[in-house]
Amino acid sequence: MSNWEILWASRDVFWQGFGNTLTIFSISAVLSFLLGSLLLFSMEGVRPRLKIPLRIFIDAMRMLPFLILAYLFYYGLPSVGIRMTAWQAGVLALVLYHGAYFAEILRGSRITLSSGQEEAAIAQGFSRPTMFLRIILPQLVLRTRGVMGNQLIILLKDTAFLVIITVRELTAAANSLSSTYFIPMEAFIVVIGFYWMISLALEQGIRFLGRIGEKRGFNNA
Amino acid sequence: MDGNAWGLLLQGAWTTAWISGVSILLGVFLGLVVALLRLAKIPFLDQLLGAYISLARATPLVTLILFIFLSGPTLGINLNRSTAAIMALTLNTTAFNAEIWRSAFNNFSKEQREAAMAVGMTPWVYFRRIMLPQTVITSLPNLVNEMSFLVKGSPAIAVIGIVDLTRVTNRISAVTYDPLPPILAAGALYMAMIGLLVWGQRIAERKANRLAM
Amino acid sequence: MPEQPEVSIRNLSKSFDGIEVLRDVDLEVKSGEVVSILGSSGSGKSTLLRCINWLETPDRGEIRINGERIGLQDKTQKPMSRRELAKVRTQLGMVFQSFNLWPHLNVLRNVTEALIYVQGLKKSDAVERAMAFLHKVGMAEKAASYPATLSGGQKQRVAIARALAMQPKVMLFDEPTSALDPELVGEVLSVMKDLSSEGYTMIIVTHEMDFARNVSDQVVFLEKGIIIEKSAPEIFFHSPRSERVRRFLELDKVV
Numbered sequence: 281m282s283n284w285e286i287l288w289a290s291r292d293v294f295w296q297g298f299g300n301t302l303t304i305f306s307i308s309a310v311l312s313f314l315l316g317s318l319l320l321f322s323m324e325g326v327r328p329r330l331k332i333p334l335r336i337f338i339d340a341m342r343m344l345p346f347l348i349l350a351y352l353f354y355y356g357l358p359s360v361g362i363r364m365t366a367w368q369a370g371v372l373a374l375v376l377y378h379g380a381y382f383a384e385i386l387r388g389s390r391i392t393l394s395s396g397q398e399e400a401a402i403a404q405g406f407s408r409p410t411m412f413l414r415i416i417l418p419q420l421v422l423r424t425r426g427v428m429g430n431q432l433i434i435l436l437k438d439t440a441f442l443v444i445i446t447v448r449e450l451t452a453a454a455n456s457l458s459s460t461y462f463i464p465m466e467a468f469i470v471v472i473g474f475y476w477m478i479s480l481a482l483e484q485g486i487r488f489l490g491r492i493g494e495k496r497g498f499n500n501a
Numbered sequence: 502m503d504g505n506a507w508g509l510l511l512q513g514a515w516t517t518a519w520i521s522g523v524s525i526l527l528g529v530f531l532g533l534v535v536a537l538l539r540l541a542k543i544p545f546l547d548q549l550l551g552a553y554i555s556l557a558r559a560t561p562l563v564t565l566i567l568f569i570f571l572s573g574p575t576l577g578i579n580l581n582r583s584t585a586a587i588m589a590l591t592l593n594t595t596a597f598n599a600e601i602w603r604s605a606f607n608n609f610s611k612e613q614r615e616a617a618m619a620v621g622m623t624p625w626v627y628f629r630r631i632m633l634p635q636t637v638i639t640s641l642p643n644l645v646n647e648m649s650f651l652v653k654g655s656p657a658i659a660v661i662g663i664v665d666l667t668r669v670t671n672r673i674s675a676v677t678y679d680p681l682p683p684i685l686a687a688g689a690l691y692m693a694m695i696g697l698l699v700w701g702q703r704i705a706e707r708k709a710n711r712l713a714m
Numbered sequence: 715m716p717e718q719p720e721v722s723i724r725n726l727s728k729s730f731d732g733i734e735v736l737r738d739v740d741l742e743v744k745s746g747e748v749v750s751i752l753g754s755s756g757s758g759k760s761t762l763l764r765c766i767n768w769l770e771t772p773d774r775g776e777i778r779i780n781g782e783r784i785g786l787q788d789k790t791q792k793p794m795s796r797r798e799l800a801k802v803r804t805q806l807g808m809v810f811q812s813f814n815l816w817p818h819l820n821v822l823r824n825v826t827e828a829l830i831y832v833q834g835l836k837k838s839d840a841v842e843r844a845m846a847f848l849h850k851v852g853m854a855e856k857a858a859s860y861p862a863t864l865s866g867g868q869k870q871r872v873a874i875a876r877a878l879a880m881q882p883k884v885m886l887f888d889e890p891t892s893a894l895d896p897e898l899v900g901e902v903l904s905v906m907k908d909l910s911s912e913g914y915t916m917i918i919v920t921h922e923m924d925f926a927r928n929v930s931d932q933v934v935f936l937e938k939g940i941i942i943e944k945s946a947p948e949i950f951f952h953s954p955r956s957e958r959v960r961r962f963l964e965l966d967k968v969v
């Protein structure tokens with residue numbers, strides 16, 4: 281059997297890893313976007329006391345490597361009695377870490393939004409949450425689509441770190457196949473192909489968002 | 502944590518620092534080379550470099566490091582861990598830096614070129630004396646930003662057994678049975694390193710803005 | 715029973731950073747009346763208009779819409795909750811100098827958005843009502859276009875339809891034509907003129923003298939935050955009581 285045939289015979293292992301990576305990625309992407317939006321909404325809210333701790337949290341996340349956060353949740357927290365599976369610790373770390381980045385990306389664009397639109401919404405009787413959800417957030421997403429797309433790709437790549445805390449994702453699949461059959465080259469070429477595919481699909485999605493944005497005159501994102 | 506643990510931790514920090522540092526230096530320079538080669542639009546090479554950049558930007562560092570370290574021997578190349586780590590980090594950061602340099606070159610004003618030609622500069626003198634010094638300043642904030650991304654990605658080298666600032670926390674807790682303090686201490690050291698880069702980025706930005714005016 | 719004014723403003727004062735921008739402003743607007751507010755730049759016209767729907771919080775004074783207090787609770791003098799405020803505001807429509815359309819929504823959705831998410835209309839009803847008002851301002855054909863593709867005059871007409879669709883009792887206009895190229899001013903003014911003949915109550919900050927003369931029932935002149943003239947247009951434009959207004963009108967003729 282050639283090396284490629286061995287890989288084909290063990291395609292289930294790849295599919296499983298691919299499925300796990302996609303699941304972890306999708307859940308974390310959705311949740312971290314929601315967290316980022318929520319952080320932004322609370323930071324511009326009425327409680328100034330909330331603002332400083334949130335700011336500190338966001339800055340701290342931006343100055344830490346993702347893996348050290350995953351270490352903290354998986355290896356560190358059990359010593360204070362909080363125990364999570366590798367999967368839970370990994371997803372939680374991804375959500376908190378990238379939620380902070382999403383909040384920062386949205387905030388950067390938020391401060392350049394004209395206040396007139398907000399006033400028009402207030403004059404029309406919108407409540408603050410509805411205004412944020414329907415008037416402000418959609419525009420921020422259209423404006424920041426490029427940076428957001430990059431952040432999603434970073435999130436995707438960060439899922440690979442989870443192999444280090446023993447999550448059975450795509451890179452773990454390649455690693456175990458390569459050590460079982462000693463065919464590292466082929467195994468890793470396949471998974472890198474998978475990552476490339478997902479990234480290209482994400483870029484395509486962003487481009488699609490870009491077309492929506494262009495129709496509305498959001499050209500320079 | 503005792504003095505011994507702190508000693509180990511600082512050793513880990515040093516490993517992270519020097520491997521990242523070497524990769525950063527190589528990556529900034531190679532990124533410039535790749536950007537210039539792409540600007541020359543040499544057929545085939547241009548597509549090849551484009552594919553490399555797209556691929557390198559999509560590949561997780563952990564995966565890339567495992568790939569290089571494990572498949573090296575099957576090609577008859579025996580890499581030691583540090584070399585494999587530096588190769589992977591450099592391959593990764595070069596792709597990002599190449600795009601930073603390229604966009605700075607593309608955004609460079611044509612008027613300056615005409616002014617330079619008008620006073621009789623050769624293309625090389627123009628590049629070396631007019632274009633490069635300005636692109637260095639305008640790209641620097643983004644380059645420094647990419648450096649902090651590299652440091653944030655550097656724990657990936659732990660996967661091939663290098664005892665960097667992240668992995669050293671496992672070593673320490675294997676002795677102390679309490680992983681929390683070394684992880685928090687390592688986090689603080691990372692913050693110090695990345696904070697330094699963020700601070701450098703601010704200075705670079707101020708310089709770049711002054712040039713833009 | 716004497717007719718209750720649609721809008722009543724009493725003793726309204728407002729300062730920014732210690733500088734008084736409005737001082738003891740009194741104004742009553744009856745149902746169906748059109749009031750034009752004139753005055754030089756910085757005299758406080760926009761601030762007055764924005765106080766009426768509480769986009770700015772006045773320091774003193776009270777404002778009533780159809781007898782209903784805006785901004786403060788009548789009994790306790792405490793600030794209204796956001797929800798109460800939003801409810802009173804639905805009686806007021808506002809049109810801005812810079813249109814303030816929402817760029818991510820097409821023309822139709824700019825109008826239906828508040829109908830659906832503030833007034834709670836069913837989507838089909840919202841669309842029906844929105845189309846009726848877009849038709850009124852002559853923008854029905856552009857319902858599917860996005861704001862970025864419209865001319866200034868078209869944008870402002872959509873903004874007017876957006877405000878009208880909420881079916882407010884009073885319309886507030888803050889220099890609705892000042893950001894427009896001269897050739898586009900007419901289309902917006904003609905929409906506003908139609909509204910006045912349909913009996914809408916309107917308060918309009920404007921620099922369009924002809925419009926103020928021909929359409930309004932009352933003309934108000936603000937100077938440094940004080941109303942120094944308040945009269946019918948015939949009197950205002952032909953025999954104003956104050957010297958300052960006379961000079962203002964002279965200047966306008968020269969230009």
Ligand SMILES: Nc1ncnc2c1ncn2[C@@H]1O[C@H](COP(=O)(O)OP(=O)(O)OP(=O)(O)O)[C@@H](O)[C@H]1O
Pocket residue numbers: 730731735753754755756757758759760761762
């Ligand atoms: N939010 C604010 N903060 C501080 N000062 C303000 C604010 N809004 C208005 N002002 C000041 O209040 C004064 C009145 O402003 P206002 O916008 O009401 O004038 P205006 O009559 O509408 O002028 P224009 O014709 O130029 O629109 C001006 O001096 C202005 O600088």
Ligand SMILES: [Mg+2]
Pocket residue numbers: 759760761888889
């Ligand atoms: Mg004004």
